[in-house]
Amino acid sequence: MKPFIKNKYTMKNAILFFLLFNICVSYSQETKIIAKTVLRSTVSIIAKDANLQTLGLGSGFIIEDGLVVTNVHVIEGAKSIYIKQNNSSTELKSTGYVAIDKMNDLIILMVPSLTGQTLIFSSTEPEIGEIIYVAGNPSGLLGTFSNGLISGIRNFDSRRLIQISAPISPGSSGGPVVNKNSELIGISVGGMKEGQNLNFCIPVDNLVKLKENISVLVPFNIAKNVPKKNNAYTGIRYGVIIRDVHFQTEYKEKELESISVLNNLSQGIRNVKLLFIVYDAKGIPVDSHEEIFFTFEIIYPKLAKRITFGPSWGYLQMNLTDKMEIRVLDFGIVEN
Numbered sequence: 001m002k003p004f005i006k007n008k009y010t011m012k013n014a015i016l017f018f019l020l021f022n023i024c025v026s027y028s029q030e031t032k033i034i035a036k037t038v039l040r041s042t043v044s045i046i047a048k049d050a051n052l053q054t055l056g057l058g059s060g061f062i063i064e065d066g067l068v069v070t071n072v073h074v075i076e077g078a079k080s081i082y083i084k085q086n087n088s089s090t091e092l093k094s095t096g097y098v099a100i101d102k103m104n105d106l107i108i109l110m111v112p113s114l115t116g117q118t119l120i121f122s123s124t125e126p127e128i129g130e131i132i133y134v135a136g137n138p139s140g141l142l143g144t145f146s147n148g149l150i151s152g153i154r155n156f157d158s159r160r161l162i163q164i165s166a167p168i169s170p171g172s173s174g175g176p177v178v179n180k181n182s183e184l185i186g187i188s189v190g191g192m193k194e195g196q197n198l199n200f201c202i203p204v205d206n207l208v209k210l211k212e213n214i215s216v217l218v219p220f221n222i223a224k225n226v227p228k229k230n231n232a233y234t235g236i237r238y239g240v241i242i243r244d245v246h247f248q249t250e251y252k253e254k255e256l257e258s259i260s261v262l263n264n265l266s267q268g269i270r271n272v273k274l275l276f277i278v279y280d281a282k283g284i285p286v287d288s289h290e291e292i293f294f295t296f297e298i299i300y301p302k303l304a305k306r307i308t309f310g311p312s313w314g315y316l317q318m319n320l321t322d323k324m325e326i327r328v329l330d331f332g333i334v335e336n
Contacts, residue, residue, distance in 0.1 A: 030180070034133055035145045037182045040117030042135040042175055043085050044142055045070050047078035051285045053277055054329055059136035059175035059188065060109070062116045067214075068094070068109045069207060070174030071189055072102055075109075078220055083111050086143040096217045104159065104206040105189055110217055119176055121204050122183035126150050126162055134166040134201075136175030136188060138333070144172070154200070161200040162186050168199040169333045177201040240264065240272060240328045243304070247318075254318050255309070259326060261293070262304040268334035270294045275329050281321040289315040290329070298334050 038061075045058040045068075058074030060083070068083055075081050082091040092111050099108040126132075130150045138144050148166025155161075164177065168188045177186040186201030244260040256276070263269050272294050278287040299305045318324065 031133075031147070034178065034180070034182045035135075037117060038119070038133060038135045038176055038178055039086055039143050039145060041119050042137075042143065043068055043083050043114075043116075044137045045074050045174060046082040046084065046091065047075045048080045048082065049077070050079040051277075052080065053285065053288065053327075054275060055327065057137065057171050057330055058173050059171065061135075061174075061176040061184075062114065062118050063108070063207075063211065064118060065115045066110060066112050067098070068111055068114065069187060070107060070109065071105045071187065071202075072100065072107045073105055074174045075107065075220065081109060081220060083109070083114060084142075085114075085116060094220075096219045098217055099210050099214045100218075101206060101210045104202055104210075106187065106202060106206055106210055108210060108214060119178065119184045120182070121208060122179055122181075122185045126153070126179070126185050126203070128152060131180055132164055132166060132185065133178050133180075134164070134168065134172070134175060134188060135178075136168070136172030138167070138169035138171045141171075148199075160203055161189070162203055164199050164201055166199060167191075167333070168201075171330060240269060240299075240331055242274070242326045242328060244306075245324070245326065247324075249320065252320055254320055254322075255311075255314070256316065256324065258306055258308045260304045260306050261299060261328075263299040263301060265333075266301050268298040268300045269331045270296075270298050270334055271330075271332040272299070272328065273330040275327040276316055277325045277327070278316055278318055279323045279325065280319070283323075286322070287316055291315075 041061045043060045045060045047055040049055050055078050058070055060068045060070035063069055081094040084091050092113050094109045094111045097107050097109050128150050132150055133147050135145050146166050148164050150162060151165050152163040154163050168191050172188050173190055175188045176184055177188055179185050184204050186203055188201050191199040241262040241264055242259055243262055246257040247254045248257040261272055271292055273292045276289045277285050280286050293307055
């Protein structure tokens, strides 16, 4: 009888393993389907100034052919906006916006030549503990997909936000957040400057109301707002600051000598992509250069690192009357 008992337990273990294996395979297949659906809708947002210099990058998603949703703060200060789909290198120009909700940080852009996958809006209330999925373009990595949980429902100065555990790095703002049925439950907006893995999305209800108020096309002219003090909602922003810019002069020319990069976040950063623009005395851009710094070094939270530019750098030489602007285009978050 002993061999029979042994075989009996072996059979039970085999059945249990088979069931668990099927559950894992089924979950994996469902996740792949969700990823394909969401990434077909997700786009990259490229904000540019009047001289077609890149101001910043963000994410968005298609709600109808020709209509893209993103955050207002992604395109603030831009004179032109370009959209790039994950499966294409072509930049499609937006002609303006047809609806805006500055309080909830949402805007609907018009991109006449854009077609693609659209997302269904969820009609059910999100619940704490629910599995969610996030798509976007963090640190310039197009078509990034990750998962997490709904951690809470929060109110910031009369604004309702959904707290999620899925990461939202710079470049992901404006991307879609969906449930297990690939239905849109929110729009990524950012993470708290203070705290660990405190990320948020705007509930889809706000987008539903905004979509109902689509109106005439408006050209881009959205000035950057000055954040109000003591407002918790303004803390949902990412920022890396350039300061202490020094030049050395010789004869009729000057060269960049050093700058300081301040990490104003609660997580370490690396791969900081900077854009250097040289303007002549009339304010016309005459030269520019992009470069990534701190590939192997980390700038830890609330600390700064200095970059020294020796004669070997020499990408941008300037006349004494020229001026230089330095922009932070992107950077990568270092996981704690």
